[in-house]
Amino acid sequence: MKKFWCWFFVFWPTLAVLICLISVSSDYRWWFPANPAGSNPYEANQVIAAAGDYDYTAASPLGRQIDDLFYLILLIVTIVFIAVNIALGYVLFKGASESEEGKSLFTHGSHNLEVIWTIVPAGILLFIALYQMDVWAQYRVIENFPDEARKAPVAEVTARQFEWRIRYPAPGTTLQIDPQPGDLYTVNELHVPTGKPVMVYLRSQDVQHAFFLPELRVKQDAVPGLVIPVWFEATKAGEYSFLCAELCGWGHYKMKARLIAEPESKVDEYLRELKLDQDYDGVSKPAAIAAVEE
Amino acid sequence: MSRLNEKIILQTDSIVRDRILAASVEVRVVSFRFQICIVIGLMATVIGCGEPNAKFVTSDRTKGLIKEARRGAKVEVNGEDIKLKGVEDYVVENFGTPHDLVAWLRLPVDFGGQAGTVATQENEGRLKVDIKDGSDTGNATLVWLTGDSAGQTITINGYNAAVGEIALAETAEVAAGTQFVISPGQTLADGRRHYMTHCSHCHGTAGDGAGPTAEYLYPKPRDYRKGIFKFTRTKAPEKITTPDLKRIVKQGIPGTYMPSFMLLADDELHAIVEYVRFLAIRGEYENKLCVELEESYSTAAVKDRTSNDGGESKDDIITELTGFLAEDLPGIADDTGTLLAETWERANSEESLIVPSIARTPDSAESRSRGRALFLSAKAKCANCHGPNGLGNGPQTEDYEKDPVTNQFKPLPGLYDEWGQIVKPRNLTSGIYRGGRRPIDLFSRIHAGIKGAKMPAFGGSVLKDEEIWDIVNYVLNIPHEVQTGKVVAAALPKDDKAAAPKAVPEKAAASTEGAGE
Numbered sequence: 052m053k054k055f056w057c058w059f060f061v062f063w064p065t066l067a068v069l070i071c072l073i074s075v076s077s078d079y080r081w082w083f084p085a086n087p088a089g090s091n092p093y094e095a096n097q098v099i100a101a102a103g104d105y106d107y108t109a110a111s112p113l114g115r116q117i118d119d120l121f122y123l124i125l126l127i128v129t130i131v132f133i134a135v136n137i138a139l140g141y142v143l144f145k146g147a148s149e150s151e152e153g154k155s156l157f158t159h160g161s162h163n164l165e166v167i168w169t170i171v172p173a174g175i176l177l178f179i180a181l182y183q184m185d186v187w188a189q190y191r192v193i194e195n196f197p198d199e200a201r202k203a204p205v206a207e208v209t210a211r212q213f214e215w216r217i218r219y220p221a222p223g224t225t226l227q228i229d230p231q232p233g234d235l236y237t238v239n240e241l242h243v244p245t246g247k248p249v250m251v252y253l254r255s256q257d258v259q260h261a262f263f264l265p266e267l268r269v270k271q272d273a274v275p276g277l278v279i280p281v282w283f284e285a286t287k288a289g290e291y292s293f294l295c296a297e298l299c300g301w302g303h304y305k306m307k308a309r310l311i312a313e314p315e316s317k318v319d320e321y322l323r324e325l326k327l328d329q330d331y332d333g334v335s336k337p338a339a340i341a342a343v344e345e
Numbered sequence: 346m347s348r349l350n351e352k353i354i355l356q357t358d359s360i361v362r363d364r365i366l367a368a369s370v371e372v373r374v375v376s377f378r379f380q381i382c383i384v385i386g387l388m389a390t391v392i393g394c395g396e397p398n399a400k401f402v403t404s405d406r407t408k409g410l411i412k413e414a415r416r417g418a419k420v421e422v423n424g425e426d427i428k429l430k431g432v433e434d435y436v437v438e439n440f441g442t443p444h445d446l447v448a449w450l451r452l453p454v455d456f457g458g459q460a461g462t463v464a465t466q467e468n469e470g471r472l473k474v475d476i477k478d479g480s481d482t483g484n485a486t487l488v489w490l491t492g493d494s495a496g497q498t499i500t501i502n503g504y505n506a507a508v509g510e511i512a513l514a515e516t517a518e519v520a521a522g523t524q525f526v527i528s529p530g531q532t533l534a535d536g537r538r539h540y541m542t543h544c545s546h547c548h549g550t551a552g553d554g555a556g557p558t559a560e561y562l563y564p565k566p567r568d569y570r571k572g573i574f575k576f577t578r579t580k581a582p583e584k585i586t587t588p589d590l591k592r593i594v595k596q597g598i599p600g601t602y603m604p605s606f607m608l609l610a611d612d613e614l615h616a617i618v619e620y621v622r623f624l625a626i627r628g629e630y631e632n633k634l635c636v637e638l639e640e641s642y643s644t645a646a647v648k649d650r651t652s653n654d655g656g657e658s659k660d661d662i663i664t665e666l667t668g669f670l671a672e673d674l675p676g677i678a679d680d681t682g683t684l685l686a687e688t689w690e691r692a693n694s695e696e697s698l699i700v701p702s703i704a705r706t707p708d709s710a711e712s713r714s715r716g717r718a719l720f721l722s723a724k725a726k727c728a729n730c731h732g733p734n735g736l737g738n739g740p741q742t743e744d745y746e747k748d749p750v751t752n753q754f755k756p757l758p759g760l761y762d763e764w765g766q767i768v769k770p771r772n773l774t775s776g777i778y779r780g781g782r783r784p785i786d787l788f789s790r791i792h793a794g795i796k797g798a799k800m801p802a803f804g805g806s807v808l809k810d811e812e813i814w815d816i817v818n819y820v821l822n823i824p825h826e827v828q829t830g831k832v833v834a835a836a837l838p839k840d841d842k843a844a845a846p847k848a849v850p851e852k853a854a855a856s857t858e859g860a861g862e
Contacts, residue, residue, distance in 0.1 A: 214597055214604040230776050232825045238597055239607035301558060305543070307608055332705035332814075333578075333785035 054147045061140035064133040071129060084118050086110060086266040110291060110312075111284045114268030116186045123182070127175060193280055200248035200282040206241060207252040210260035210273040210295065213302035215239050222322055226252065228278060235325045239308035241293060242322075243285060244315035250282040263296035264310055270296055285312030399443035399541065401551040404570060404628065406635040407432050411666075414642040418667050429670040432634045435678045440627040443550055446537060448530045451682055452626055453690040455619045457532025459504070460490075463523045469516040476527075479506045485528045487511070492523035501527065536620025539613050543606060544621075552624035554764070562602045568764055569621060570628020572685075573797040576780030577692075578699055581793040581802035584692035590618045592781070600777040626685050633681045637674070642666055699789045699804070706814040708822070716819025719812055725803060727816070730760065735773030735823045742770060763797040770799075776824035787817045 073079050086106045109115045188195045204226045207218040217240065220226040221233030243249045253262050255273035262281060263270045271281045285291065295306035313321075407415055410432065417431035430438070441447035448456035461476030482504045489495050494517075502512040504527055511527075541550070547566040549556040554568030567574065574585035576593060591614055597605030606614070640646060642662070650657045691697055706712045720727040720735075730739040745754045746761055759767040771779070780786050780795070791813045792804030803813065 211599075212602070212604070216599065230824065232822065236782060238599075238605040302604065305604065309608065329783055331783045331785050333699065333701050333788060334704040 054144065057140050057143035057147055060136050060143060064136035064140070067129060067133050067136075080107065083107060084109065084121060084268070109266065109268050110287060110289070111267040111269070112286065113186070113190060113284065114266075117190075117268045120183050120186060124179060127179070131172075131175075196250060196280070196282045197248040197284075200250040200284075201280075204250045204252055204280065205243055207254065208241065208262060208273075209254045209256055210262070210299075210306075211256040212258065212300050213295070213306040215241070215293065215295075215306070215308040216256075217241050219322060219325070222319075222326060228252070235322060235329055237325060240311065241308065242311045242313065242318050244318045245285050245288045245312045247315075248282050248284040250280055253279040253281050258299050259297050260295045260299045260306070261297035263294045264291055265294065266291045267310075272297060285310070288313045399545075399550045401436075401440070401443060401627070402549070402553060402555075403433060404553070404631055404635070406639065407631060409643045409645070410635065410638055411642050411644055411647050413663055413666055413670075414638045418663070418670060420667050420671070429667060430674070430678075431670065432631065432638065435634060435674075436627065436631045439630065439678075439682065440623070443537065443541075446530065446533055446623075448533055449682065451686050452623070453686055453693070454623050454626065455532050455615070456530050457535070457616075457619075458526040458529040460524065460526045463519050463521055463525070464509075465521055466519055467510070470513050472511040472513065472519060474504075474509055474511050474525075476504070476506070476509070479504065479509070481506050482527060484514075488526050488529050489519075490524040490526060492520055532616050532619055533623060535613070536616035536618075536623070539609070539617045540620045540624075543609075544617065547602065552621065552628060564601050564768070565764065565766055566602070568628075569625040570632060571763060571797065572625045572629035572632075573763055574625075575795045575797055576786075576790075577793065577796060578785065578789045579692055579697040579793065580699055581796075581804065583697040583793075584689050586693050586697070587618055587622070590621060591615075594618060596781065598779045600775075600779045622689065626689060630681055630685055633685070634674075634678060637677050638669075642669075699785075699792050701785070701788055701792075701814070702810045703814070705784050705788075706811060706818060708818045712815050713819045713822050715812075716815035716817070719808070719816050720819055725808060725812075725816065730770035730799065731773055732770075735820070737770040737772035739770060760799040762799065768798050773820055773823045774826075782821075784814075784817055784821070787820060788813055791816060 074082070084107070086109075109118050193201065205219070207226060209216040209218070215238065217237045218226075218230065219235040219237075221231060221235065224231065224233070241251070251262075253271060253273045254277070255275045257275065259275070260273040261270055262273055264283060267283050267285060269281065269283045271279060273279065289312055291310040291312065293308040293310040295303060297303075299306065311321075403415075413431065415431045415433050417429050417434050419426050419428055421427070437447075439447060439449045448454075450456070459476050459479050459482075461474045461479065464473040464475055466472055482501075484503065485501055486498050487501050488498050499517060500514040502514050504511050540548075546556045546558045547562065548554055548569070549559065549566075552569035554566040556566065559566050572584060574590070574593075576598070577583070577585040577589050579586055579589070593603070594606050594609070594614060594617060596607075597603050606617075609617070641650075647659070647662055649655055650662060651659055719725045720731075721733060728739055730737075730741045732738040742760060743758050745758050747754055755761065757767060760770065762768045771777075778786065780790055790800065791808070792802065792810075794800045794802035804810075808816070
């Protein structure tokens with residue numbers, strides 16, 4: 052019983068090591084950032100992924116950098132956790148093995164040790180703080196957004212209880228903060244071109260929402276009264292989840308939309324169809340037919 | 346001494362030992378009960394409440410009828426008791442309850458299932474059949490519609506669409522040409538499931554617009570039971586079409602709490618829309634039967650008739666009612682069903698659809714100017730409600746309306762809709778179009794009005810189609826009318842589009858303002 056706490060503190064790092072060993076195996080990787088695989092309609096002859104099949108790379112370059120940060124921090128935390136617990140176990144073991152006959156030894160601590168265990172964690176934290184800054188700046192600071200994204204926002208995304216309203220600029224024009232004649236409107240479906248960074252303006256009509264593209268590792272709060280630029284890049288064509296990640300009311304769960312990343316020509320085609328539909332006057336051909344004939 | 350007092354004594358006089366003892370026993374008893382409550386509570390949490398007992402609530406109109414008119418009456422004919430059906434009986438008979446829906450095949454609702462005829466019987470376990478646009482099924486039920494076993498249900502092991510064969514689970518002798526339905530009512534049942542998941546918390550189980558969340562919303566969720574929907578592409582007297590409903594469910598209604606259900610699969614959307622139409626027809630059917638009985642047999646009417654002025658006896662009224670229930674109501678109920686089937690069927694036909702006689706007039710300053718003139722004119726009177734600037738604040742919104750029944754002024758000024766709610770004319774400067782922003786949507790709003798609301802129909806008699814197009818062009822441009830100091834994209838230099846938008850100087854604004862004024 053004397054060594055209970057010693058074994059207690061050795062148990063956790065041992066468990067951590069075991070989890071580390073298990074988690075790299077393909078069966079148990081599901082809890083790492085992952086995308087359900089096989090959601091790409093543009094890949095010919097794709098094998099339909101079985102449930103539980105995951106793709107472990109983020110769908111955007113910045114997302115991959117964010118993942119790298121996540122794994123780096125996970126690695127640091129794991130090493131520190133195991134080392135600290137083993138050290139604690141060792142100290143307890145040593146103390147518990149000592150004879151109880153002699154006098155207890157009291158000290159005022161070790162100045163050198165204290166300096167070390169203050170400076171080392173501070174150094175690690177400082178390293179993380181500096182190391183992530185680049186990614187953070189790319190993600191959040193508008194001056195660091197890729198130029199082509201910043202100059203031509205593709206759409207305005209307005210969150211509303213409980214849906215996402217989308218406004219595209221009229222074909223051939225640039226998106227303005229205020230709605231312009233000819234702007235195209237739709238809901239719950241955002242089409243963006245693949246292979247290039249795109250920017251959207253995020254707004255909220257009522258309460259706080261959060262624009263969340265899990266596969267692209269994008270999450271940004273939408274705040275009423277603010278127009279918040281958000282950029283991302285979908286490398287692969289496909290359909291991605293587009294969710295609200297801020298509890299916004301009783302219907303929060305149904306605030307789902309889809310992000311469709313596709314080659315630019317397809318986006319143009321989609322916008323053309325949207326325009327035909329939006330200009331439909333009940334006399335000219337319905338959009339679908341006209342689009343087929345084109 | 347009551348328990349409450351003892352507890353108070355414990356707090357104020359706790360040094361008295363025996364009282365403390367007595368009180369501590371008391372406390373233990375209470376805590377034991379408390380434990381029981383916790384255990385029961387936990388068990389309830391684990392077990393859950395089960396399926397909610399959904400029911401179609403009876404409309405207020407039906408509730409206003411006397412008991413015999415609602416639930417029917419019993420009469421003795423030749424020594425035999427005969428049940429005469431009342432309004433509620435007819436509604437349940439023809440539409441069922443949420444747990445046991447009835448598919449009234451006369452109605453133009455897709456209740457689901459695959460109908461077909463038997464071609465030949467291959468052997469005891471197999472049938473060659475003809476099913477139009479059939480799809481494979483697994484185990485399913487099959488109902489015979491004709492032949493010796495008409496009305497009977499059997500189980501099948503599946504239908505293979507590729508070879509057009511049904512594998513029977515039990516041996517059966519079936520003649521060629523026998524008609525049947527596989528999985529009857531499947532769409533309706535699916536619709537109910539999706540409706541209860543996505544719609545009922547606002548629109549209510551019976552489509553009465555009074556679900557649990559409805560209380561907190563403005564505008565109120567639609568009560569379908571009048572069979573009236575606001576945003577349709579059909580002519581003024583017609584019902585809503587199925588594509589209209591689909592569009593609304595898919596696109597949502599901006600400016601209200603109706604969100605978009607874009608991510609529903611097509612078959613789910615279809616099932617929901619069919620179920621909504623089923624509920625609307627059910628409500629309208631109940632309403633129409635009430636209209637027949639209300640005048641003479643509502644609680645108020647009977648009270649009136651039996652009063653000193655009326656001078657009739659209650660028994661006489663009941664006898665008269667039983668006569669009506671026996672002789673007239675069955676026919677009326679049947680005719681009402683037929684009438685509703687016809688009107689709802691007609692809504693989906695081509696002649697109900699609004700098709701402008703000419704294509705949209707191209708948007709131009711001239712057209713908008715004509716539109717604005719009409720907007721302000723005495724002919725169209727748009728400004729009466731929508732205000733001269735389209736802000737939705739016309740003088741009519743401040744008027745006191747008279748109740749058409751009691752001829753009394755309503756307590757609050759404003760425009761009332763069919764459901765008794767005050768509705769605001771749309772603020773046309775906001776750029777939010779509830780019924781859709783396509784030119785045809787606006788054209789339909791003006792042509793057929795907004796059903797159930799105060800927006801009247803202008804199509805045909807009042808305004809010509811080209812005049813409506815001018816108004817559409819004007820209205821679509823109201824949110825973009827250049828105002829001094831407002832940011833305008835068109836005023837930006839071509840090469841500087843990405844730069845921050847600039848405010849338009851007063852002069853430029855005035856010159857681009859079109860022919861508005």
